[in-house]
Amino acid sequence: MSDTTFTERQIRVKSATLVRDDYTVLDDASVVFPRGKTTIIMGPSGSGKSTLLKIAAGLFPPDTGGVTYDGLDITASSGETERQLRQRLGFAFQDGALWQNMTIYQNLALPLQYHFPRMARSEIDERINRLVASFPVRRHFPLRPAALSGGERKIVSFLRALILEPEVLFFDEPTSFVDNQSADRIIAVLETQRRRGTTLIGISHSAELTARLADYLLVIIAGRIRAFGPVKEVVQTADREVQTVLTEVLADAATFDGDILDLLDGSDPFS
């Protein structure tokens, strides 16, 4: 995989390292996520999956290394460049991360209002309604996030990430703690996005999601990227640990992956 193969519109992570409290969360991670493809990140709990995803999305900068998209360093950009750049990226949080002091409707409308100050109220309404059409969300519009269950919040967060119709969508366990019907719909929406050519990068331990969507697999163990490549290549890996991770996910779709911390986070003890 030379640099020339992947030119523009790729998320490119360059030797990113992140140390927190003497603990290396991410160790010299370099990866280029192919454009228009779906990459599913896997790994045991605490392996640095979420960190890698957030760094790739430019939510915070690594201690060393960097991330570029479309040739621009995301975390080093600022002002209008940054706004336009980030408008093209969407992120669905594992724990929802909805804005607590706003209603569900405002949570969905704010990105539109911010990036398109001149957009008519009716158009905002229309876009939101189109987005949520297949989800039971509309009745929650006047409520605040605290009134929703963890799963419901996750759906809203997922929808919020899509409201700006991003070129790259990051998602962190979008289907865990979500009822089966909604999980189905989420996967369906992701499939639609994939058909449209959206680059999808996400963490999931759902066998169904992986099976239906994944083009590439990335396995991270203890902060190090141990495997990255097309699904078929990675599945045939000789690396034992990677094999274990894959087996757990792919062999047992019904049980939780044991990522206890992530599960706790997802349950939102504050609600």
Add this chain to the structure above:
Amino acid sequence: MKFRIRFVNQVVGVFLIVALGFLFAILISIGSNQRWFARNYRYYSVFSSAAGVSVGLPITFRGFQVGRVTAVRLTEDNEVHVDFFIQDTFADRVWEHSLIQLVSNPLGIGGGLVFHQGMFPSDPIPEGSLIPTITSPQGRELVRSNLVRLPDQDDTINQLIDQVGPIMRNVEEITEILTVVLADIAATMQGTGEGPIQDMVNQTNRLLREAETVMVNAATISDNVAAITEEFRDPTGIVPRLLDPSGSIATFLDDDDALFLQIEAILEGMNRSINEVADFAAFVNAQSPELLFMLEEGREALSVGQDVLEGLRNNPLLRGGIPERREQPSTTRSFRDDSF
């Protein structure tokens, strides 16, 4: 939703607009109080020194602020030009012959320039003209020729001068009493007065006149005695003859002390007169504490007056304006100071 949150824009709007309204009102109030919008009439004055004169110094007229100093500068010929303005509401009072006086308060607070109006109403003098100070030759001339109204000033000097009034009135009263007393005494001395002293003096006069007749009698008697004595000396004269048991002297002396008794009566009368004179002297002496008190009061009044004048003299404004006064020894003396 809470009322406040539902109507957040309205609530915040009222909050801001009321505050801005107040700010506006405050600025307007400051402005009107400090006369931003009023026209000022500019004049200037020449001082010998800028000491005590500063920019912003208020100019007052009968206790009202009518203007303010705007600039103080030293000219080429070492004069101190003080520019000031008079507010439009007072500008029509700037009559001809008006003066400016620098008043400094001994406490250092509340001093300022005092405006004195000219004596006779006239059209306001043109803007930009000179209003002389009261200490300038021009100003002094105006004061001397009484062309300026110098009102009672409301400052310490005035208070001092106010104190002089009652003191002077006291002095006056005492002087009047003294005058009456002295007139009485003078009248008495001339014998034209009335009252107890006069009576006494009259009595004394009468006594003295009586004493005089007595003395005249006594003189004749002593003349006679002298003649008799002379005759005694002459052995051949009448005395020996008189001494002759059959002589006349014997007869004379042998008159059952009639002559002796007469002389004794004369001497007694003289003694009484002298006693009466002594009584009069004692009476006058007894009256002297009252007189003394009156004189003493006069003296005190004069010394308070002197203090006031001392205060005036120490006032920087009037320094040197009142001549030095030497302490004079009192000319009134008590009777008791005299040794009898």
Add this chain to the structure above:
Amino acid sequence: MSSTHPAAPPASSAGRGPGFVERAGASVTRRVSVIFYALGFFIEILRETVASFARRKVGSRVLAMQILFTGVEALAVTAVIAVGLGAVIIVQGTSLLPQFGQIQLLYVILITVITRELGPILTAVIVASRSGTAITTELGNMVINHEVEAYIASGINPIAYLVVPRFLGVIISMVVLNLYFNIFGLLGSWMVTQLIAPVEFVQYFQGLFGALSVVDVLSSLVKSVVFGAIVSTVATFHGFRVERSSTEVPQMAIKSVGQGFILLMFANAVITLVYYL
């Protein structure tokens, strides 16, 4: 470093191993770098504030809410303090000053104390303790709930959207509260003192407005602007210093108030000095 990462001050890496000197040195380095970070944060706020005037963004409601919480809801306590303070000055002044024959100094004292000194600083203390802590807590909780990350992910600059409205809101509230403080302290207190030591209305207001200068008013307002900037910057800065745990939130709130007070007093001294120079 990008403007969108206010939540990452330099990582603390004080280990257990190094000796005292090393730890002290590291501590100083950390503190200095925090100060520089804070300065950069403040400059970023100013930049985004200016930018926010250029483009009309959707932060106006946040601004209105901030003024509601910081200004409107602090009005009562401000009014009580101002009236009390003003009344005390008037009562004491009218009983003490005539003994020196200097009753007109009452107005100078009122203006010096209420307009120039205590008005701005007391409103700043009220705002710092009410809204400073509230802002720190709110932002701290937002960081913990990943709401700040959500703003970043949505392309919404947290400084532009979260900090600038609070910055402006606190400044506006501070200025307006200071105005109300003056109104209550100078005018309201007059009404209260009518019950105790009546002062003639016309006399009082003529004396007051005769002694009050525009410089006094300006100095007071400038102080309020500076104090508002300090309180909001310190509060938002500490809010973003929260990293993960909700236990950090109250700690940062306390720090926010403490550092806010120190900076306020320092700034007050500097401005007063400048005023008299």
